[in-house]
Amino acid sequence: MVCRLKKSLYGLRQASHNWYSKLSQALMEYGFCECHADHNLFIYSHNNVLLVVLIYVDDIVIASNDTVTCANFKQYLDQCFYMKDLGPLKYFIGLELAKGAHGLFINQRKYALDILNKCGMLACKPSSFPMEQNHQLTLASRHDDCDPSQYRRLVGPLTRPDITYSMHILSQFMQEPQ
Incomplete structure (x- = not known):
């Protein structure tokens, strides 16, 4: 039997709320606690094993100090939802992450280059302070065509x-x- 939906899940107003509700319920059943400061952060701590889950829209970042527990948790999520493991974290909300011998290195190089490329300023010279200090800006008297x-x-x-x-x-x- 085949059913045809009149509206897709993403077209509904409550879709994001329902998705978050279902995901948080699955995390709570696994033993996670929701962080009170950030409701998108869930923490699992048991027998010196720490597992942290961060949700951003439809992306999930998983961090753990135990690879076996992390793998078991990914299998649990795969049973509950259709998911795709994208491997080690490289980019997340404009941050570039690189793991090295001395720890985790975070920068926004690609994010900044994308912004400069959008406005055609890749060839501009860098400045230690991006704006002249102690100046007064006012509304312009002339109105150029500016978007x-x-x-x-x-x-x-x-x-x-x-x-x-x-x-x-x-x-x-x-x-x-x-």
């Missing part, structure tokens, strides 16, 4: 702590950049 949506797409992803001052200034002109 505010492109400005928002370029300013929006910039969320690094070392450029928060610049981001604060640039965000003031999101409505009408000139």
Whole structure:
């Protein structure tokens, strides 16, 4: 028997809520506890074994100090859901992760290069401070044809702590950049 759905699962308003509910229930049944500070983080701790699961939309990051427990947990998830193991973590929400002999190295090189490429600034010279200090920006008196949506797409992803001052200034002109 074949059934045809009138709406796909992704088209429903409650799809993400239902997905999270089903996944969190499966994690709780396995023995995980939900973190109170971040509801997307689940922690399993038993007999010196730590297993941590981080959920981001439909991606799941699994970290553990025991490979056997991690493999067993992946089998459990595979029984509960259709999932695909993508192997060791390389990229996650704009972060590039590389495991080395001295630990984990995290950077945003690819993320920054993608933003520079979008706005055609790959050939620009780097600056130690990305904005002139102690200056006053005001709304422009002339109105050039400027696309505010492109400005928002370029300013929006910039969320690094070392450029928060610049981001604060640039965000003031999101409505009408000139």
